[in-house]
Amino acid sequence: MAEYALELTNLSRHFHLKNGAFKEPTLLKAVDGISLRIRPGETLGLVGESGCGKSTLAKMILGLLEPTDGDVLINDKMRGASSRLSMSRQLQPIFQDPYSSLNPRKTIEQIIRLPLQLHKIGDANSQQRAVKDICDLVGLPERLLKNYPGQLSGGQRQRVAIARALILKPNILVCDEPTSALDVSVQAQILNLLMDLKKELGLTYLFISHNLGVVEHLVDRVAVMYRGKIVEQGTREDIFQNAQHPYTQALLSSVLTPEPALGLPDVLDSSAWNQAS
Amino acid sequence: MSDATGSNLSKEQLLLPAVPEWRRMMNRFLGHRGLLMGSIILGLIVVLAILAPWLAPHDPYLQNISQRMIPPVWHEKGSWEHVFGTDKLGRDYLSRLLYGARISLTIGLSAALISGLIGTTLGVLAGYFGGRVDAVISYIITTRLAMPVVLVALAMSALVGGSLQMVIILLGLLLWDRFAVVARSTTQQLRDAEFIASAKVLGASTTYILVRELLPNILSALIVVMTLEMAHAILLEATLSFLGLGVQPPMPSWGLMISEGKAYMFFKPWVIAIPGIALMVLVLAINLVGDGLRDMNAPEGRN
Numbered sequence: 110m111a112e113y114a115l116e117l118t119n120l121s122r123h124f125h126l127k128n129g130a131f132k133e134p135t136l137l138k139a140v141d142g143i144s145l146r147i148r149p150g151e152t153l154g155l156v157g158e159s160g161c162g163k164s165t166l167a168k169m170i171l172g173l174l175e176p177t178d179g180d181v182l183i184n185d186k187m188r189g190a191s192s193r194l195s196m197s198r199q200l201q202p203i204f205q206d207p208y209s210s211l212n213p214r215k216t217i218e219q220i221i222r223l224p225l226q227l228h229k230i231g232d233a234n235s236q237q238r239a240v241k242d243i244c245d246l247v248g249l250p251e252r253l254l255k256n257y258p259g260q261l262s263g264g265q266r267q268r269v270a271i272a273r274a275l276i277l278k279p280n281i282l283v284c285d286e287p288t289s290a291l292d293v294s295v296q297a298q299i300l301n302l303l304m305d306l307k308k309e310l311g312l313t314y315l316f317i318s319h320n321l322g323v324v325e326h327l328v329d330r331v332a333v334m335y336r337g338k339i340v341e342q343g344t345r346e347d348i349f350q351n352a353q354h355p356y357t358q359a360l361l362s363s364v365l366t367p368e369p370a371l372g373l374p375d376v377l378d379s380s381a382w383n384q385a386s
Numbered sequence: 387m388s389d390a391t392g393s394n395l396s397k398e399q400l401l402l403p404a405v406p407e408w409r410r411m412m413n414r415f416l417g418h419r420g421l422l423m424g425s426i427i428l429g430l431i432v433v434l435a436i437l438a439p440w441l442a443p444h445d446p447y448l449q450n451i452s453q454r455m456i457p458p459v460w461h462e463k464g465s466w467e468h469v470f471g472t473d474k475l476g477r478d479y480l481s482r483l484l485y486g487a488r489i490s491l492t493i494g495l496s497a498a499l500i501s502g503l504i505g506t507t508l509g510v511l512a513g514y515f516g517g518r519v520d521a522v523i524s525y526i527i528t529t530r531l532a533m534p535v536v537l538v539a540l541a542m543s544a545l546v547g548g549s550l551q552m553v554i555i556l557l558g559l560l561l562w563d564r565f566a567v568v569a570r571s572t573t574q575q576l577r578d579a580e581f582i583a584s585a586k587v588l589g590a591s592t593t594y595i596l597v598r599e600l601l602p603n604i605l606s607a608l609i610v611v612m613t614l615e616m617a618h619a620i621l622l623e624a625t626l627s628f629l630g631l632g633v634q635p636p637m638p639s640w641g642l643m644i645s646e647g648k649a650y651m652f653f654k655p656w657v658i659a660i661p662g663i664a665l666m667v668l669v670l671a672i673n674l675v676g677d678g679l680r681d682m683n684a685p686e687g688r689n
Contacts, residue, residue, distance in 0.1 A: 171587050194589035202587055210580035214602040224588050273584070 111184040114281050114313040115147040115170070115200075120179035122165050139165040141337035142179070149280065152307065152314040154324035154345075156360065157334035163317045166334075167285045170315070171202050183281065194228060201274035205286040207266035211258035217269055218254040224277045243272045246309075247302060264295035271302065281313045288323060300327060321360060325349060333357045414682050421678020427671035435487035443469070444478035446485045446638050451476055458656050470660050473646060482638035483664055489639045490620045490668060493554055497619035498612050500558025505565025506608060510596055512566070513573025523566070530563045536625060543631040553632050557619045564611050572604040606683035613676030617669045624665055640665050 120143045125134040140162045147153045157163055168174040170181055172188055181188040183200050204210040211220055218240055225236045244251055249268045258266055267287065274282060284303070288296040304327060306312060318324050324331060331348040333341045333356065341354040352358045415421060434441060453476040457464045464471060470479035512523035539556055546552055576582065585595050624641030626632030633639040635646070640661040647657030 171583075173583055173586060192589065193587070197587055197589045202584065204580040204584065206580055210584055212581040212599055212603070223585070223590075227588050227590050227594075270584075277588075 111149065113146045113182070114149045114151070114184060115145070115315060116182040116185070117143055117145045117166075117170070118180050118182070119144055120166070120169060120181065121177045122162075122169060122174060123177045138337045140169065140176075143334075143337075143339055144179075145332060145339070145342075147281075147313055147315060149313055150311050151330065152316055152328045154328035154331045155315060155317045155334055156319065156321055156324055156331060158360070159319060161334050162337040163319075163334060164285055167202070167283055167315075167317055170283055171200070172196060197224070197279070198228070198277050199279050200281040200283060201277065201279040203267075203270055203274050203282055203284045203287045206290045207263055207270050208258075208290065210270050211266055213258055216255055216257060217249075217261070220258070220269060221254075221272045221276060224273060228277065230277075239276060240272075243276045246275070246306070247272045262295075263291045264298055267291060267295075267299050268302070271299075271306070275306070275310070278310075280311070281315070283315045283317070285317045286319065287316075289318070289320065296323070303327065321349075333360065411682070415678075418678045418681060420674045421682065424671045424674025424678060427667060428675055431487055431668055431671065432491060434484055435491050438481075438484040438488055442478070442481035442484045444481045446477060446481040447636055449475040449477055455650070455654060455657075457654065458660070461656070471656060473643070473657065474650070479643075479660060482643060483640070483661060486638040486640045486643060486661065487664070487668070489550065489633060489637060490623065490665070493550070493557065493623045494616040494620040494672070496554045497557035497561060497623075498616040500554070501560070501562035501615055501619075502565050502608065502612055504558070505562030505567075505611075506569045506601075508562070509566040509569025510573050510600065510604075513570040514577055514596060514600070516574075516577070520570075523570070527563055527566050527570075530560075530566075533560075535560050535622065539622065539626060540629065540631055543626060548626065548631045548634050550633055550637070553623055553626060557622055561615050561619060561622075564615060565608060568607050568611050569604060572607050573600060576600055576603055606679070610676050610680045610683075613672050613679065617672040617676075620665070620669060620672075 120140060121138070122140040124137040124139055126137050127134050143166060145153065145155075155163055155166070165174065169176045170188075172181075172193060183196060188196060211217075215223075218237075221240045221243060222236050225231060225239060230236070231239065240254070241251060244254065247268045249265065249272060253261060253265065258269070261269065270287075282303075287303070288299050291299060300323065303314070307314065314327070316324060316327055325345065328345055330342070330344050332339050333348065333354065335356045341348065341352065341357045348357060349361065352361055415425075450472070453468070453472050454474055456468050456472045456476075458471040458479070459466055459469050461471070468478050468480070470483060472478055473482070508523050508526065512520040512527075539560060542556055543552060582595060582599060585599050590599070623632055623639065624644070627639045627641030628645040630645065633642055635642060643661040644658045644665075647654075647661075650657045
C-alpha cells in the first residue's frame, strides 16, 4: 500500500493575463507552490474563498491542466508517468454542477456505463449488472436508468455523477464543491452518502469547498487556501477551535450554522417568545 | 367524475407516467402546424420524385413537334392528354416536372451533405481546440464568406463545364460556411462543460469526445442549418441552370425549364409559372421543416 494516496509537491500554476497588445501581460499565480499529503482513507478538506485557486488545483490533480511547476503523485506514482486510462482507475472527480456534468443526450445507464466501456471491462451483461449494483450503492432507483439527465432532480443527478465516479472502483475521489449547486436539504443527503461510501469502500477524499460548515462534518484534516497558497493546515479540531491564521479566523466567523450556540445570534429566548405571542 | 383532490388515485397513477421519448417528440411534431405542413408537402414531393418513372404519363425526353406548346388542362385549349401542357419541343411538362424534382432533391441533399461534412469538421475543430487552430480556421471561414457564391459558381462552371455532378461538388464546396460558424460557436459553448471534462479524466480519446460526447449535442442545430442549405442549394442550382451553366439540356431541371420558357413568358406564362411554383413550394416546404425542427429542439417547453 502506498504511503500517501495523494501527494502534491510544490505545485504551481501561473497564468499570463493579456492587457492588450502593447502592455506587459500580468502574471497571475493561481496556484503558488502548494504541497499537500493525504494518507489512504483520510479526508482532507480544502477551503478558501471563490477565486483562491481551489478549482485550478483540482484541475491539475485531475490532469485537465498542466502544472507550471511541481508534481502530482497518485498512490506514489507521478501523474504524467502513466496513461490517463490507468490514472482514472485510481482517481475520479465529482464535479460541482450536476447539470453540466452529465451529457444531456445520453441515458443514465449509458452515462454510468461509459467508464466500463472506455476501459473495456467485462461484457455487455456484466456491465449492466455492475451499473445496477452501483445504483443500489448510491441510492439511485433502477427505474431511472432509461431516463435522460433532464428528467432527474439535482440530487439524483449528483448521485449519478457519484455512481459514474465509483464504477471503476478508484480509491481517491476529488470532490470539487459537490454540494454547492444543490438545495440545502439535498446537500445533507449527498454529504451523508459520501460519508457512508467512505466507510463502506475505504475511500480517500480531497474535499474542496468554500463552505466551512459543510467541511466540518466530513473531514479529518483541513487546509485553508488563500490567494494560491496554503495559509494554514491542521486537524479538524485544530482549525475549528484554535485557528492561528487571521484569514482562517475571518473565514470561520463568516460561517452561519443552524446550531444556536455556533454563530446565529439569539434574538428571542423562549420567555420573550411567549410574551410576544 | 375525476376526483380533484387525487385521494382516490392509486399509487401507480400518482407516479409520473413513463412517456417514451418518441411519443413526446411525436406529440410536439403533431402540435407544430408549420412543421406538419412542411413535412407533408416535402414528403409528397419526395414520394412523387421517387415514383416518377411510374407516375409520369409520358417520357420526359420524348419530343413531338406536332404537339408543341399545348397549354395546361385548365386552359380552354388544354387536354387531359398533357395535364400541364407541353414545351416548345412537344415534351410533356408534367413528366418533366416529376423528373425535375429528382434533380432538385438530389442536388439539394448531396450538396448539403458535402458542405455539412466540411463545415462541421472545420467548425468543431476550431471550437474545441481554440487558439491557433481556431485562428487558422476562422481565417478560412472569413475567406470563404468574402467570396460571392453565385459569381464563383458561375466562373467555375464556365471553366469546367456544367453537369449534375459538377453542380453538386461545386455547391458542396461553397455552402459550408454556415455549418462551420454554427458548429464552431455551439462547440465553444460546450467545450468547457463538465461532462466533457469527465470524459477526459476517464481517458476517452479526443475523437471519442468530439464524435460521441459533443456531436450529439450540436446535431440539432446542424440539422436546422442543413435544411436551410438544402433550400439554398436547390435555388442556386436553378439559378445556374437558368443561366445555362448548371444542369445541361435535355435534363429536366426546373431552373432549366424556366430558362427554356423565358422567351414565351409574355404569351404563355404557364411555361415558367409551373416550374417556378414547384420550386417555390419545395423551398418553402424545406424551410418550414427547418423552422419546425428548430422549434422542436428549442429548450423552452422541453424538460
